[in-house]
Amino acid sequence: MADAKGFACSVVTPERVVIECQARFVALPAHDGEIGVLSHRAPLLTRLDVGPLRIEKSEGQTELFFIDGGFAEMVGDRLTVLTESAVAPAELTREGAEALMAEAKAMTGVDDVAHAARQRMKRKARAQLRMIA
Amino acid sequence: MANRRLLVKRRSSVRNIRKITRTMQLIATARFQAAHSAAVSRRPYTDKLAELTAGIAGAMGDLEHPLMKVPEQENRSALVVLTSMRGLCGAFNANVLRLATGHLDANQEKDIETEVEMAGSKGIAFFKFLGRPMTQRYTHISDLPSFDQVEPIANALIERFVRGEIDSVDVAYTKFISTGRQRPVVERLLPLTQLVEDSGAGAGDGAGPQVEYEFSPNPEELLNELLPATVRVRLFQAFTDAAVSEQVARMVAMKAATDAAQDMIKRLTREYNRARQTQITLELLDIVGGANALA
Numbered sequence: 001m002a003d004a005k006g007f008a009c010s011v012v013t014p015e016r017v018v019i020e021c022q023a024r025f026v027a028l029p030a031h032d033g034e035i036g037v038l039s040h041r042a043p044l045l046t047r048l049d050v051g052p053l054r055i056e057k058s059e060g061q062t063e064l065f066f067i068d069g070g071f072a073e074m075v076g077d078r079l080t081v082l083t084e085s086a087v088a089p090a091e092l093t094r095e096g097a098e099a100l101m102a103e104a105k106a107m108t109g110v111d112d113v114a115h116a117a118r119q120r121m122k123r124k125a126r127a128q129l130r131m132i133a
Numbered sequence: 134m135a136n137r138r139l140l141v142k143r144r145s146s147v148r149n150i151r152k153i154t155r156t157m158q159l160i161a162t163a164r165f166q167a168a169h170s171a172a173v174s175r176r177p178y179t180d181k182l183a184e185l186t187a188g189i190a191g192a193m194g195d196l197e198h199p200l201m202k203v204p205e206q207e208n209r210s211a212l213v214v215l216t217s218m219r220g221l222c223g224a225f226n227a228n229v230l231r232l233a234t235g236h237l238d239a240n241q242e243k244d245i246e247t248e249v250e251m252a253g254s255k256g257i258a259f260f261k262f263l264g265r266p267m268t269q270r271y272t273h274i275s276d277l278p279s280f281d282q283v284e285p286i287a288n289a290l291i292e293r294f295v296r297g298e299i300d301s302v303d304v305a306y307t308k309f310i311s312t313g314r315q316r317p318v319v320e321r322l323l324p325l326t327q328l329v330e331d332s333g334a335g336a337g338d339g340a341g342p343q344v345e346y347e348f349s350p351n352p353e354e355l356l357n358e359l360l361p362a363t364v365r366v367r368l369f370q371a372f373t374d375a376a377v378s379e380q381v382a383r384m385v386a387m388k389a390a391t392d393a394a395q396d397m398i399k400r401l402t403r404e405y406n407r408a409r410q411t412q413i414t415l416e417l418l419d420i421v422g423g424a425n426a427l428a
Binding site: 069 | 347354
C-alpha cells in the first residue's frame with residue numbers, strides 16, 4: 001500500500017450526501033458483478049446494480065450500505081457513488097423486503113418496460129434479503 | 134361610550150390576529166431554513182450527474198437517445214404544475230397558476246392537446262373552479278418532498294414519453310433563485326434539450342482536461358441510465374425549489390400581515406384615545422356649564 005491515507009470516497013443521493021470519508025478499500029455492486037476499488041485506481045465510470053456497498057475506512061471501521069442502482073466514478077483518487085437511495089442495513093427489515101417481493105410478483109404488464117421494472121424490483125428484494133440474512 | 138368599548142374590542146381582536154400571523158411567520162421561517170438547508174444538500178447529486186453526463190457526452194461526440202428525440206410535430210403534451218398544499222402564502226400559487234393557464238392557452242392555439250398533472254390542493258381547487266380538466270392530481274407531496282415521492286411521477290412521465298403517448302413534458306413551478314427572489318417559470322422537462330445546463334458550479338472542474346475513463350458498460354448504455362436519472366433529478370429539483378419558494382412566500386406574506394396588523398393597532402389606539410378625550414371634554418363642559426347656571 002502506497003499510503004495509509006487511502007482515497008476520498010463519497011456516497012451521494014438526490015437528498016443528501018450520505019457519507020464522505022477516506023477509504024482504504026471499497027467494494028461496489030457493479031452491473032456485471034462486484035468491483036473492488038483501491039487507491040490509485042485508473043479512472044472508471046460504471047453503472048451500479050442494487051446491492052451492498054462496502055467501504056473500509058482508513059481508520060479501520062467498515063461501513064455497509066444497501067444501494068439502489070446508480071453510478072460510480074473514480075477519478076483522481078476520488079470515488080463518487082451516485083445512487084438514488086443508500087440505506088444502512090439496520091434500516092432494512094425482512095418484512096419490507098418480502099413485501100417488495102410480493103409487490104413485484106403482483107405486477108402485471110407484458111411489454112418490455114414492465115418486464116424490466118418487475119425484474120429490477122425482484123432483484124432488489126433478493127439483494128435485500130441476502131443482506132438481512 | 135359604546136364607541137369606545139367597540140374600539141377596545143376591535144383592537145384586542147387585531148392584537149390576536151397579529152399574534153397568530155407572527156407565529157405563522159416564525160414557523161414559516163423555521164420551515165424555510167429546514168427546506169433551504171435540505172435543498173443545499175441536494176445540490177451535489179445534481180452537479181455530479183451533470184458532470185458525468187457531460188463527461189460521457191464528450192466521449193461520445195454525437196448524442197442520440199429516445200429521451201432527447203424532438204418530435205417533428207407536437208400533438209400531445211403534458212404540463213406538471215407545482216402548487217402548495219396550504220394557503221396564506223401570498224401570490225405564490227396565483228403566480229404559478231397564471232403562468233400555467235397562459236401556457237395551456239398558448240398550446241391550445243398551436244393545436245397541442247395538453248394534459249395537466251396538478252400537484253398541491255390549491256392548484257387542484259383553482260382548476261376545478263375554472264372547470265379545466267386535470268389528468269392527475271397529487272396531494273401526497275409533503276412540505277419537504279422526498280425523492281421517493283417524486284420518483285414515480287417522473288418514471289410515469291418518462292415511460293409515456295418513450296412510448297410516444299406524449300411528445301413533450303413541461304413543468305410550471307416557482308424557481309428559487311435566492312431568498313429575495315423566486316420566479317415562476319415553465320420549463321421543458323422532456324425531451325431533454327440542453328444536457329449541460331445549470332452546471333454553474335460544476336463548470337470549473339468539468340471544463341478541465343478530458344478524463345480517459347474506463348467505461349463499464351459502454352458509454353451508450355451508461356447514457357441509457359444517466360438520462361432518465363437526469364430527468365428524475367430535474368423534476369425533483371423543481372419540487373424542492375417549489376417547496377423552498379413556498380416557505381419564503383409564506384414568510385413574506387405573514388410578515389406583511391403582521392406589519393399591517395401593527396399599523397391597524399396603532400390607528401385604533403389613536404382613535405380610542407381621541408374618543409376618550411372627546412368624552413372627557415364633553416363631561417367637563419357639562420360640569421362647567423352646570424356650575425355656571427347655578428352661579
